[in-house]
Amino acid sequence: MATAGTASGAAGSGAPPIPAFAAPGRAAPSLRGKVDWQPATVVEVRRETPNAVTVRLALPVWHAHVAGQHYMLRLTAADGYTAQRHYSVGSAPDDEGHVEFTVDRVPGGEVSGFVHDVARVGDVLEVRGPLGGFFAWPGDRPALLVAGGSGLVPLMAMVRHRRRRRSTVPLRLVACARTPEDLLYAGELAPLPGEEHTVLYSRAAPAGYPHPVGRLDARAIAPHAAAVLADERYEVFVCGSTGFAEHAGRLLTAAGLPTSRIRVERFG
Incomplete structure:
Protein backbone atom coordinates (compact mmCIF):
# COMPACT_ATOMS: atom_id res chain seq x y z
CA MET A 1 0.00 0.00 0.00
CA ALA A 2 1.26 3.51 -0.61
CA THR A 3 0.51 6.88 0.88
CA ALA A 4 1.92 10.29 0.18
CA GLY A 5 5.62 10.02 0.91
CA THR A 6 5.62 6.32 1.86
CA ALA A 7 5.25 3.02 0.12
CA SER A 8 5.21 -0.63 1.12
CA GLY A 9 5.43 -3.99 -0.60
CA ALA A 10 2.12 -3.99 -2.41
CA ALA A 11 3.83 -5.57 -5.36
CA GLY A 12 4.35 -8.70 -3.38
CA SER A 13 6.50 -8.47 -0.25
CA GLY A 14 4.16 -7.47 2.55
CA ALA A 15 7.00 -5.38 3.99
CA PRO A 16 6.30 -2.51 6.43
CA PRO A 17 6.17 1.06 5.12
CA ILE A 18 9.48 2.63 4.16
CA PRO A 19 10.26 6.11 2.78
CA ALA A 20 9.38 6.56 -0.88
CA PHE A 21 10.97 8.79 -3.48
CA ALA A 22 7.82 10.79 -4.13
CA ALA A 23 5.98 13.90 -3.07
CA PRO A 24 2.27 14.32 -2.29
CA GLY A 25 -0.01 14.70 -5.27
CA ARG A 26 -3.38 13.74 -6.68
CA ALA A 27 -4.64 10.57 -5.05
CA ALA A 28 -7.56 8.33 -5.86
CA PRO A 29 -9.82 7.52 -2.91
CA SER A 30 -8.99 4.42 -0.90
CA LEU A 31 -11.70 2.02 0.23
CA ARG A 32 -9.79 1.28 3.46
CA GLY A 33 -12.28 0.91 6.27
CA LYS A 34 -15.12 0.22 3.83
CA VAL A 35 -14.15 -3.26 2.68
CA ASP A 36 -14.16 -6.49 4.67
CA TRP A 37 -12.34 -9.77 4.30
CA GLN A 38 -14.20 -12.03 1.90
CA PRO A 39 -13.74 -15.49 0.39
CA ALA A 40 -12.44 -15.46 -3.17
CA THR A 41 -12.48 -18.53 -5.39
CA VAL A 42 -9.48 -19.42 -7.54
CA VAL A 43 -10.69 -19.75 -11.14
CA GLU A 44 -7.31 -19.87 -12.90
CA VAL A 45 -3.64 -20.31 -12.09
CA ARG A 46 -1.25 -19.65 -14.96
CA ARG A 47 2.51 -19.46 -15.13
CA GLU A 48 3.98 -16.21 -16.40
CA THR A 49 7.71 -16.97 -15.97
CA PRO A 50 9.71 -19.72 -14.24
CA ASN A 51 9.47 -17.64 -11.06
CA ALA A 52 6.03 -16.03 -11.29
CA VAL A 53 2.43 -17.21 -11.48
CA THR A 54 -0.82 -15.32 -11.92
CA VAL A 55 -3.80 -16.33 -9.83
CA ARG A 56 -7.25 -15.19 -10.98
CA LEU A 57 -9.92 -14.88 -8.30
CA ALA A 58 -13.70 -14.54 -8.45
CA LEU A 59 -15.08 -12.24 -5.76
CA PRO A 60 -18.59 -12.49 -4.28
CA VAL A 61 -18.50 -8.76 -3.44
CA TRP A 62 -16.67 -6.77 -6.11
CA HIS A 63 -15.46 -3.21 -5.77
CA ALA A 64 -14.03 -1.66 -8.92
CA HIS A 65 -10.40 -0.83 -8.21
CA VAL A 66 -8.29 1.96 -9.67
CA ALA A 67 -5.28 0.72 -11.63
CA GLY A 68 -2.37 0.70 -9.19
CA GLN A 69 -4.36 -0.33 -6.10
CA HIS A 70 -3.75 -3.55 -4.19
CA TYR A 71 -5.40 -6.22 -2.04
CA MET A 72 -4.40 -8.08 1.08
CA LEU A 73 -4.39 -11.87 0.76
CA ARG A 74 -4.66 -13.97 3.96
CA LEU A 75 -4.07 -17.66 4.58
CA THR A 76 -5.29 -19.34 7.75
CA ALA A 77 -3.94 -22.69 8.97
CA ALA A 78 -5.99 -25.31 10.81
CA ASP A 79 -4.49 -24.19 14.12
CA GLY A 80 -5.55 -20.60 13.53
CA TYR A 81 -2.13 -19.29 12.44
CA THR A 82 -2.45 -16.65 9.72
CA ALA A 83 -0.11 -15.17 7.14
CA GLN A 84 -1.02 -12.24 4.94
CA ARG A 85 0.65 -10.23 2.21
CA HIS A 86 -0.14 -7.24 0.00
CA TYR A 87 -0.45 -7.93 -3.74
CA SER A 88 -0.97 -5.38 -6.47
CA VAL A 89 -3.82 -6.00 -8.87
CA GLY A 90 -2.56 -6.80 -12.36
CA SER A 91 -5.96 -6.96 -14.05
CA ALA A 92 -7.86 -4.00 -15.46
CA PRO A 93 -10.54 -2.28 -13.35
CA ASP A 94 -13.07 -3.25 -16.02
CA ASP A 95 -12.67 -6.98 -15.28
CA GLU A 96 -15.89 -7.07 -13.29
CA GLY A 97 -16.15 -9.68 -10.56
CA HIS A 98 -12.51 -10.77 -10.81
CA VAL A 99 -9.02 -9.68 -9.81
CA GLU A 100 -5.63 -11.09 -10.77
CA PHE A 101 -2.41 -11.10 -8.76
CA THR A 102 0.95 -12.06 -10.22
CA VAL A 103 3.11 -13.53 -7.48
CA ASP A 104 6.88 -13.97 -7.50
CA ARG A 105 8.22 -16.97 -5.64
CA VAL A 106 9.99 -15.71 -2.51
CA PRO A 107 12.43 -18.21 -0.95
CA GLY A 108 10.78 -19.39 2.25
CA GLY A 109 7.71 -17.25 1.57
CA GLU A 110 4.61 -18.66 3.22
CA VAL A 111 2.05 -17.00 0.97
CA SER A 112 4.02 -17.04 -2.29
CA GLY A 113 4.95 -20.67 -1.70
CA PHE A 114 1.28 -21.56 -1.27
CA VAL A 115 0.26 -19.72 -4.43
CA HIS A 116 3.01 -21.41 -6.45
CA ASP A 117 2.84 -24.95 -5.08
CA VAL A 118 -0.58 -25.50 -3.53
CA ALA A 119 -3.27 -23.23 -4.98
CA ARG A 120 -5.59 -24.91 -7.45
CA VAL A 121 -8.77 -23.96 -9.28
CA GLY A 122 -11.65 -24.17 -6.82
CA ASP A 123 -9.62 -23.23 -3.76
CA VAL A 124 -10.96 -20.42 -1.61
CA LEU A 125 -8.65 -17.66 -0.36
CA GLU A 126 -9.41 -14.66 1.86
CA VAL A 127 -8.86 -11.22 0.39
CA ARG A 128 -9.51 -7.63 1.38
CA GLY A 129 -9.48 -4.66 -0.94
CA PRO A 130 -9.02 -2.70 -3.06
CA LEU A 131 -6.74 -0.54 -0.94
CA GLY A 132 -4.43 2.42 -1.49
CA GLY A 133 -4.88 5.64 -3.38
Whole structure:
Protein backbone atom coordinates (compact mmCIF):
# COMPACT_ATOMS: atom_id res chain seq x y z
CA MET A 1 0.00 0.00 0.00
CA ALA A 2 1.26 3.51 -0.61
CA THR A 3 0.51 6.88 0.88
CA ALA A 4 1.92 10.29 0.18
CA GLY A 5 5.62 10.02 0.91
CA THR A 6 5.62 6.32 1.86
CA ALA A 7 5.25 3.02 0.12
CA SER A 8 5.21 -0.63 1.12
CA GLY A 9 5.43 -3.99 -0.60
CA ALA A 10 2.12 -3.99 -2.41
CA ALA A 11 3.83 -5.57 -5.36
CA GLY A 12 4.35 -8.70 -3.38
CA SER A 13 6.50 -8.47 -0.25
CA GLY A 14 4.16 -7.47 2.55
CA ALA A 15 7.00 -5.38 3.99
CA PRO A 16 6.30 -2.51 6.43
CA PRO A 17 6.17 1.06 5.12
CA ILE A 18 9.48 2.63 4.16
CA PRO A 19 10.26 6.11 2.78
CA ALA A 20 9.38 6.56 -0.88
CA PHE A 21 10.97 8.79 -3.48
CA ALA A 22 7.82 10.79 -4.13
CA ALA A 23 5.98 13.90 -3.07
CA PRO A 24 2.27 14.32 -2.29
CA GLY A 25 -0.01 14.70 -5.27
CA ARG A 26 -3.38 13.74 -6.68
CA ALA A 27 -4.64 10.57 -5.05
CA ALA A 28 -7.56 8.33 -5.86
CA PRO A 29 -9.82 7.52 -2.91
CA SER A 30 -8.99 4.42 -0.90
CA LEU A 31 -11.70 2.02 0.23
CA ARG A 32 -9.79 1.28 3.46
CA GLY A 33 -12.28 0.91 6.27
CA LYS A 34 -15.12 0.22 3.83
CA VAL A 35 -14.15 -3.26 2.68
CA ASP A 36 -14.16 -6.49 4.67
CA TRP A 37 -12.34 -9.77 4.30
CA GLN A 38 -14.20 -12.03 1.90
CA PRO A 39 -13.74 -15.49 0.39
CA ALA A 40 -12.44 -15.46 -3.17
CA THR A 41 -12.48 -18.53 -5.39
CA VAL A 42 -9.48 -19.42 -7.54
CA VAL A 43 -10.69 -19.75 -11.14
CA GLU A 44 -7.31 -19.87 -12.90
CA VAL A 45 -3.64 -20.31 -12.09
CA ARG A 46 -1.25 -19.65 -14.96
CA ARG A 47 2.51 -19.46 -15.13
CA GLU A 48 3.98 -16.21 -16.40
CA THR A 49 7.71 -16.97 -15.97
CA PRO A 50 9.71 -19.72 -14.24
CA ASN A 51 9.47 -17.64 -11.06
CA ALA A 52 6.03 -16.03 -11.29
CA VAL A 53 2.43 -17.21 -11.48
CA THR A 54 -0.82 -15.32 -11.92
CA VAL A 55 -3.80 -16.33 -9.83
CA ARG A 56 -7.25 -15.19 -10.98
CA LEU A 57 -9.92 -14.88 -8.30
CA ALA A 58 -13.70 -14.54 -8.45
CA LEU A 59 -15.08 -12.24 -5.76
CA PRO A 60 -18.59 -12.49 -4.28
CA VAL A 61 -18.50 -8.76 -3.44
CA TRP A 62 -16.67 -6.77 -6.11
CA HIS A 63 -15.46 -3.21 -5.77
CA ALA A 64 -14.03 -1.66 -8.92
CA HIS A 65 -10.40 -0.83 -8.21
CA VAL A 66 -8.29 1.96 -9.67
CA ALA A 67 -5.28 0.72 -11.63
CA GLY A 68 -2.37 0.70 -9.19
CA GLN A 69 -4.36 -0.33 -6.10
CA HIS A 70 -3.75 -3.55 -4.19
CA TYR A 71 -5.40 -6.22 -2.04
CA MET A 72 -4.40 -8.08 1.08
CA LEU A 73 -4.39 -11.87 0.76
CA ARG A 74 -4.66 -13.97 3.96
CA LEU A 75 -4.07 -17.66 4.58
CA THR A 76 -5.29 -19.34 7.75
CA ALA A 77 -3.94 -22.69 8.97
CA ALA A 78 -5.99 -25.31 10.81
CA ASP A 79 -4.49 -24.19 14.12
CA GLY A 80 -5.55 -20.60 13.53
CA TYR A 81 -2.13 -19.29 12.44
CA THR A 82 -2.45 -16.65 9.72
CA ALA A 83 -0.11 -15.17 7.14
CA GLN A 84 -1.02 -12.24 4.94
CA ARG A 85 0.65 -10.23 2.21
CA HIS A 86 -0.14 -7.24 0.00
CA TYR A 87 -0.45 -7.93 -3.74
CA SER A 88 -0.97 -5.38 -6.47
CA VAL A 89 -3.82 -6.00 -8.87
CA GLY A 90 -2.56 -6.80 -12.36
CA SER A 91 -5.96 -6.96 -14.05
CA ALA A 92 -7.86 -4.00 -15.46
CA PRO A 93 -10.54 -2.28 -13.35
CA ASP A 94 -13.07 -3.25 -16.02
CA ASP A 95 -12.67 -6.98 -15.28
CA GLU A 96 -15.89 -7.07 -13.29
CA GLY A 97 -16.15 -9.68 -10.56
CA HIS A 98 -12.51 -10.77 -10.81
CA VAL A 99 -9.02 -9.68 -9.81
CA GLU A 100 -5.63 -11.09 -10.77
CA PHE A 101 -2.41 -11.10 -8.76
CA THR A 102 0.95 -12.06 -10.22
CA VAL A 103 3.11 -13.53 -7.48
CA ASP A 104 6.88 -13.97 -7.50
CA ARG A 105 8.22 -16.97 -5.64
CA VAL A 106 9.99 -15.71 -2.51
CA PRO A 107 12.43 -18.21 -0.95
CA GLY A 108 10.78 -19.39 2.25
CA GLY A 109 7.71 -17.25 1.57
CA GLU A 110 4.61 -18.66 3.22
CA VAL A 111 2.05 -17.00 0.97
CA SER A 112 4.02 -17.04 -2.29
CA GLY A 113 4.95 -20.67 -1.70
CA PHE A 114 1.28 -21.56 -1.27
CA VAL A 115 0.26 -19.72 -4.43
CA HIS A 116 3.01 -21.41 -6.45
CA ASP A 117 2.84 -24.95 -5.08
CA VAL A 118 -0.58 -25.50 -3.53
CA ALA A 119 -3.27 -23.23 -4.98
CA ARG A 120 -5.59 -24.91 -7.45
CA VAL A 121 -8.77 -23.96 -9.28
CA GLY A 122 -11.65 -24.17 -6.82
CA ASP A 123 -9.62 -23.23 -3.76
CA VAL A 124 -10.96 -20.42 -1.61
CA LEU A 125 -8.65 -17.66 -0.36
CA GLU A 126 -9.41 -14.66 1.86
CA VAL A 127 -8.86 -11.22 0.39
CA ARG A 128 -9.51 -7.63 1.38
CA GLY A 129 -9.48 -4.66 -0.94
CA PRO A 130 -9.02 -2.70 -3.06
CA LEU A 131 -6.74 -0.54 -0.94
CA GLY A 132 -4.43 2.42 -1.49
CA GLY A 133 -4.88 5.64 -3.38
CA PHE A 134 -1.51 7.32 -3.78
CA PHE A 135 -0.16 4.94 -6.42
CA ALA A 136 -3.27 4.92 -8.58
CA TRP A 137 -3.94 6.02 -12.15
CA PRO A 138 -7.57 6.65 -13.14
CA GLY A 139 -6.54 6.84 -16.79
CA ASP A 140 -7.46 10.44 -17.34
CA ARG A 141 -4.02 11.89 -18.13
CA PRO A 142 -0.78 10.80 -19.83
CA ALA A 143 1.53 8.57 -17.80
CA LEU A 144 5.08 7.28 -17.86
CA LEU A 145 5.42 3.88 -16.21
CA VAL A 146 8.83 2.59 -15.10
CA ALA A 147 8.96 -1.01 -13.86
CA GLY A 148 11.64 -3.24 -12.46
CA GLY A 149 10.90 -6.99 -12.36
CA SER A 150 7.57 -7.75 -10.69
CA GLY A 151 7.06 -4.01 -10.30
CA LEU A 152 5.42 -4.35 -13.68
CA VAL A 153 2.28 -5.86 -12.09
CA PRO A 154 0.40 -2.68 -11.04
CA LEU A 155 1.68 -0.85 -14.10
CA MET A 156 0.28 -3.59 -16.34
CA ALA A 157 -3.13 -2.90 -14.80
CA MET A 158 -2.73 0.65 -16.09
CA VAL A 159 -1.80 -0.54 -19.59
CA ARG A 160 -4.74 -2.95 -19.64
CA HIS A 161 -7.08 -0.27 -18.33
CA ARG A 162 -6.14 2.07 -21.18
CA ARG A 163 -6.65 -0.68 -23.74
CA ARG A 164 -9.98 -1.84 -22.33
CA ARG A 165 -11.29 1.71 -22.49
CA ARG A 166 -9.82 2.26 -25.96
CA SER A 167 -8.36 5.43 -24.57
CA THR A 168 -6.26 7.82 -26.63
CA VAL A 169 -4.39 9.13 -23.58
CA PRO A 170 -0.62 8.78 -24.26
CA LEU A 171 1.10 6.07 -22.24
CA ARG A 172 4.81 5.26 -22.03
CA LEU A 173 6.28 2.15 -20.43
CA VAL A 174 9.85 1.25 -19.54
CA ALA A 175 9.93 -2.38 -18.39
CA CYS A 176 13.17 -3.80 -17.00
CA ALA A 177 13.89 -7.51 -16.49
CA ARG A 178 16.99 -9.61 -16.00
CA THR A 179 16.45 -11.83 -19.06
CA PRO A 180 13.68 -12.47 -21.61
CA GLU A 181 12.63 -15.49 -19.52
CA ASP A 182 12.03 -13.19 -16.54
CA LEU A 183 9.87 -10.66 -18.39
CA LEU A 184 6.26 -10.66 -17.20
CA TYR A 185 3.42 -10.38 -19.72
CA ALA A 186 5.80 -10.53 -22.68
CA GLY A 187 2.98 -11.32 -25.08
CA GLU A 188 1.17 -8.08 -24.19
CA LEU A 189 4.05 -5.64 -24.38
CA ALA A 190 3.96 -4.84 -28.08
CA PRO A 191 2.84 -1.19 -28.04
CA LEU A 192 -0.52 -0.19 -29.48
CA PRO A 193 -1.29 3.24 -31.01
CA GLY A 194 -0.63 5.96 -28.48
CA GLU A 195 1.78 3.79 -26.50
CA GLU A 196 5.58 3.90 -26.43
CA HIS A 197 7.18 0.85 -24.82
CA THR A 198 10.83 0.12 -24.08
CA VAL A 199 11.92 -3.26 -22.71
CA LEU A 200 15.39 -3.47 -21.20
CA TYR A 201 17.39 -6.48 -20.00
CA SER A 202 20.08 -6.26 -17.35
CA ARG A 203 21.76 -9.66 -17.80
CA ALA A 204 20.94 -11.17 -21.19
CA ALA A 205 18.98 -10.14 -24.27
CA PRO A 206 17.96 -11.86 -27.53
CA ALA A 207 20.48 -11.75 -30.34
CA GLY A 208 20.28 -8.46 -32.23
CA TYR A 209 18.24 -6.74 -29.54
CA PRO A 210 18.36 -2.95 -30.19
CA HIS A 211 19.06 -1.91 -26.59
CA PRO A 212 22.31 -2.61 -24.73
CA VAL A 213 22.27 -5.13 -21.89
CA GLY A 214 22.69 -3.51 -18.52
CA ARG A 215 21.06 -1.49 -15.79
CA LEU A 216 18.53 1.22 -16.61
CA ASP A 217 20.52 4.35 -17.45
CA ALA A 218 20.11 8.00 -18.37
CA ARG A 219 20.26 7.28 -22.11
CA ALA A 220 17.33 4.87 -21.93
CA ILE A 221 15.21 7.16 -19.80
CA ALA A 222 16.01 10.35 -21.74
CA PRO A 223 13.35 10.21 -24.51
CA HIS A 224 10.63 9.35 -22.02
CA ALA A 225 11.70 12.08 -19.60
CA ALA A 226 11.69 14.57 -22.47
CA ALA A 227 8.11 13.66 -23.32
CA VAL A 228 7.07 14.16 -19.71
CA LEU A 229 8.79 17.54 -19.52
CA ALA A 230 7.09 18.63 -22.73
CA ASP A 231 3.60 17.88 -21.40
CA GLU A 232 2.74 19.00 -17.88
CA ARG A 233 -0.22 16.62 -17.75
CA TYR A 234 2.07 13.59 -17.42
CA GLU A 235 2.30 11.61 -14.19
CA VAL A 236 5.18 9.20 -13.55
CA PHE A 237 4.78 5.86 -11.78
CA VAL A 238 7.84 3.85 -10.68
CA CYS A 239 7.53 0.37 -9.20
CA GLY A 240 10.19 -2.18 -8.28
CA SER A 241 12.60 -3.21 -5.58
CA THR A 242 13.97 -0.58 -3.22
CA GLY A 243 17.25 -0.41 -5.12
CA PHE A 244 15.56 -0.15 -8.50
CA ALA A 245 13.07 2.48 -7.33
CA GLU A 246 15.76 4.69 -5.85
CA HIS A 247 17.95 4.34 -8.95
CA ALA A 248 15.08 5.12 -11.33
CA GLY A 249 14.04 8.09 -9.18
CA ARG A 250 17.52 9.55 -9.33
CA LEU A 251 17.62 9.17 -13.12
CA LEU A 252 14.26 10.89 -13.51
CA THR A 253 15.13 13.85 -11.30
CA ALA A 254 18.55 14.16 -12.95
CA ALA A 255 16.65 14.44 -16.25
CA GLY A 256 14.78 17.43 -14.83
CA LEU A 257 11.52 15.90 -13.56
CA PRO A 258 10.22 17.40 -10.30
CA THR A 259 9.51 14.92 -7.50
CA SER A 260 5.94 16.23 -7.34
CA ARG A 261 5.22 14.40 -10.59
CA ILE A 262 6.77 11.08 -9.54
CA ARG A 263 4.92 8.38 -7.58
CA VAL A 264 6.87 5.41 -6.28
CA GLU A 265 5.85 1.96 -5.05
CA ARG A 266 8.70 -0.19 -3.80
CA PHE A 267 9.04 -3.62 -2.25
CA GLY A 268 11.76 -5.68 -0.61
